[in-house]
Amino acid sequence: MLPNEPEMSDPVYILGGGSIGLLLATRLAPVTDIVLIRRPGQHPPRCQLTLQEGELTxxxxxxxxxxxxxxEPARRLIVCTKAYDALAALRQLGARxxxxxxxxxxxNGMSSQEEILAAFPQAHIHAASSTEGAYRPAPNRVVHAGRGITRIGRLQGQEQDWAKLLCQGGLASETVEPIRWHLANKLRVNALINPLTVLHDCRNGELLEQPAARAAMQRLGEEADAVLAAAGxxxxxxxxxxxxxxxxxxxxxxxxxxxDAxxxxxxxxxAITGYLLQLAERHGVAAPTHRALYQRLAARA
Ligand SMILES: NC(=O)c1ccc[n+]([C@@H]2O[C@H](COP(=O)([O-])OP(=O)(O)OC[C@H]3O[C@@H](n4cnc5c(N)ncnc54)[C@H](OP(=O)(O)O)[C@@H]3O)[C@@H](O)[C@H]2O)c1
Incomplete structure (x- = not known):
């Protein structure tokens, strides 16, 4: 083992007690030491979490x-905040x-990963693209609403077998290479579906039935194809x-x-449309439909 390399006996810290954070905490606690990092403030040293899947709790x-x-220093850490909170949440840990x-x-998306890579150049960083579905109906309760798969790959530093740990916890997971391709593949789908569902306030399937939404999806798709192809x-x-x-x-x-809306x-x-627009600018590709959608939703927010 190299000096300072995390040992498997180090606890796994989970940063953020939201839906995914509680899902991972409850699934991994039976197989390894888990410490959940909550927002700054006074917290009892242990909490009782409830995991619900179907009828089982x-x-x-x-x-x-x-x-x-x-x-103690957090040597193994899973970051489970929203993309827009991730960098600040890591920075607040300071010397720990x-x-x-x-x-x-x-x-989700691809912007927070880039920010964290730049901010922590010596860290061993992996990213996940997950299709698990979870929500948190109460502060200490998580519902595992849909089983999916978590694909994990290295972005920087040494290889770590995070997928094995998730599998031990009963979550389907595999190591993939390159993870950036998987993140981009999910991003292009999210960039076409998610913002449009907010704009039309509709379920995913309704985008296919509404002619205006479907036509917008097609334009967004052509632009996303051009941007991502220019980015390699x-x-x-x-x-x-x-x-x-x-x-x-x-x-x-x-x-x-x-x-969320x-x-x-x-x-x-x-993290999604904004990242695509950054790529478009970097590679000199026009993405007017994504830009208009971004502006409309940003103005709404
Ligand atoms: N939920 C899913 O099924 C799912 C599936 C795949 C991927 N993802 C992705 O996973 C990420 C997390 O999603 P989520 O659904 O778990 O979000 P979430 O339920 O909003 O959870 C995020 C948690 O991070 C906490 N947090 C934010 N800043 C923090 C800080 N500085 N220190 C400590 N905790 C902090 C939040 O605390 P507060 O509650 O106090 O705000 C919240 O509990 C997102 O990027 C999402 O797209 C989610």
């Missing part, structure tokens, strides 16, 4: 600490986050075909962005 006790009260910590980033990504199908297939498969779902929460728009 389980109580799991997990250690927890406020982000301002960590006693070793420069060469091992991080797994669970965020190659896909076997078009963004429009892929998004239509996902919208049909998840026809009754309310997208995560529409759930309806709950009055900030949207992960910068």
């Amino acid at each position: 389980r109580q799991i006790a997990v250690a927890q600490v406020g982000a301002d009260a960590l006693a 986050l070793p420069a060469d910590a091992s991080l797994l980033l669970m965020q 990504y190659r896909f076997a199908d078009s963004a429009f075909d892929q998004a239509c297939a996902v919208a049909a498969r998840t026809a009754d779902n309310i997208s995560s962005m529409l759930q 309806r709950a009055g929460r900030r949207l992960e728009l910068d």
